[in-house]
Amino acid sequence: ILNVEQSPQSLHVQEGDSTNFTCSFPSSNFYALHWYRWETAKSPEALFVMTLNGDEKKKGRISATLNTKEGYSYLYIKGSQPEDSATYLCAFPPNSGGSNYKLTFGKGTLLTVNP
Amino acid sequence: KAGVTQTPRYLIKTRGQQVTLSCSPISGHRSVSWYQQTPGQGLQFLFEYFSETQRNKGNFPGRFSGRQFSNSRSEMNVSTLELGDSALYLCASSLRYRAGGPPYNEQFFGPGTRLTVL
Numbered sequence: 001i002l003n004v005e006q007s008p009q010s011l012h013v014q015e016g017d018s019t020n021f022t023c024s025f026p027s028s029n030f031y032a033l034h035w036y037r038w039e040t041a042k043s044p045e046a047l048f049v050m051t052l053n054g055d056e057k058k059k060g061r062i063s064a065t066l067n068t069k070e071g072y073s074y075l076y077i078k079g080s081q082p083e084d085s086a087t088y089l090c091a092f093p094p095n096s097g098g099s100n101y102k103l104t105f106g107k108g109t110l111l112t113v114n115p
Numbered sequence: 116k117a118g119v120t121q122t123p124r125y126l127i128k129t130r131g132q133q134v135t136l137s138c139s140p141i142s143g144h145r146s147v148s149w150y151q152q153t154p155g156q157g158l159q160f161l162f163e164y165f166s167e168t169q170r171n172k173g174n175f176p177g178r179f180s181g182r183q184f185s186n187s188r189s190e191m192n193v194s195t196l197e198l199g200d201s202a203l204y205l206c207a208s209s210l211r212y213r214a215g216g217p218p219y220n221e222q223f224f225g226p227g228t229r230l231t232v233l
Contacts, residue, residue: 043118043224044205089158102148102171103222105158
């Protein structure tokens with residue numbers, strides 16, 4: 001059984017704080033790691049797809065890093081704003097990619113940013 | 116470009132009934148995946164359809180089935196509903212992996228159908 005673990009489960013920060021959370025995944029047969037952001041009552045929105053060890057991607061105040069050798073990815077939010085409040089999900093394909101591609105999701109980190 | 120749409124958005128059924136949920140993918144996307152989310156659980160993969168064929172299947176009982184039409188629209192059916200089937204059902208569409216292309220499928224999600232079984 002493939003385990004994709006996210007920590008912490010939930011996080012409360014004040015507006016302006018920077019924060020980060022972790023996604024752990026099996027380091028063997030790595031193909032890609034997906035990060036999604038899911039606001040309440042909306043659709044999950046793709047943030048990043050990371051494929052290479054050492055990858056670092058950035059989108060505004062949000063960035064992510066990837067370590068495929070040790071099996072983890074960090075998501076960072078700089079200067080959190082109330083609109084960043086959402087559940088952040090990571091997902092990992094357990095198969096060999098190609099035509100047999102499906103995602104296993106972690107349970108997510110629920111971020112609440114207080115004004 | 117219109118996003119993924121799902122109908123209905125909310126549904127209430129009773130135990131033993133059956134239900135059909137619909138998903139229309141982004142235009143041009145031929146792969147549709149279905150996921151279930153229950154309280155305390157992450158998104159659980161149900162199945163994926165591509166070109167009207169089921170390509171991948173998760174660990175769900177046979178009461179859960181689906182199909183895909185020639186226009187890539189997909190339906191998911193749950194027969195003999197149980198209380199535990201109450202969940203948010205999401206579908207996601209993607210262009211799907213192509214040989215020589217990137218080794219991943221970026222999936223685009225719909226807003227979900229909230230199913231309540233009483």
